[in-house]
Amino acid sequence: MSTLKPILRNFLKRLRADYPQFKFQNGHRENWSPHTKTVTFSAKQPERELKFGVLHELAHALLEHKDYTSDLELLKLESEAWHLAAKLGRKYQVKISENHIQNCLDTYRDWLHKRSRCPNCGVHVIQHSPSTYKCFNCGLNWRVSHERFARPYRMTHRWGNKQ
Secondary structure, three states: OOOOOHHHHHHHHHHHHHOOOOEEEEOOOOEEEOOOOEEEEOOOOOHHHHHHHHHHHHHHHHOOOOOOOOHHHHHHHHHHHHHHHHHHHHHOOOOOOHHHHHHHHHHHHHHHHHHOEOOOOOOEOOEEEOOEEEOOOOOOEEEOOOOOOOOOOOEEEOOOOOO
16 A cells, blocks of 8 residues: 555545444455455545545445346446445545536446347347346347446347247
8 A cells, every 4th residue: 555645545544444344455446345345446546536436335335235136236236335425425525526426327327228229129128137138129138248347248149039
């Protein structure tokens, strides 16, 4: 943590004191691990983004977010975490605007929009299972990755179509 500016070291020191049940560590990208109770952040980010990200991942921790079973559930969890992060930010003099929250949520909405579009007819549909969508218009089934950081590739399958 010696690469962090003093203001960021103090911010993380306060968080560690206020939330001793969680670990805060530098890594490649921001995330919350419920298994290790660790908030990971990237010290390579500008101060503002680092603080926003740490508070967002801390919010996931405090909300006890562990996993999700659908794309819509992920969007809901992200929304909950961003709104709690904004509340937490007030305590640490970090202003997270509603505009910033909506911009972040837009990335998930865009991801969901791409995944839910039928590659055959273009209709947007609801997820059928954690890794599949089924078009109610043309009957096509397609698989998607469960990884939220993956590009939204769609592998089409003709199994069970038109049922």
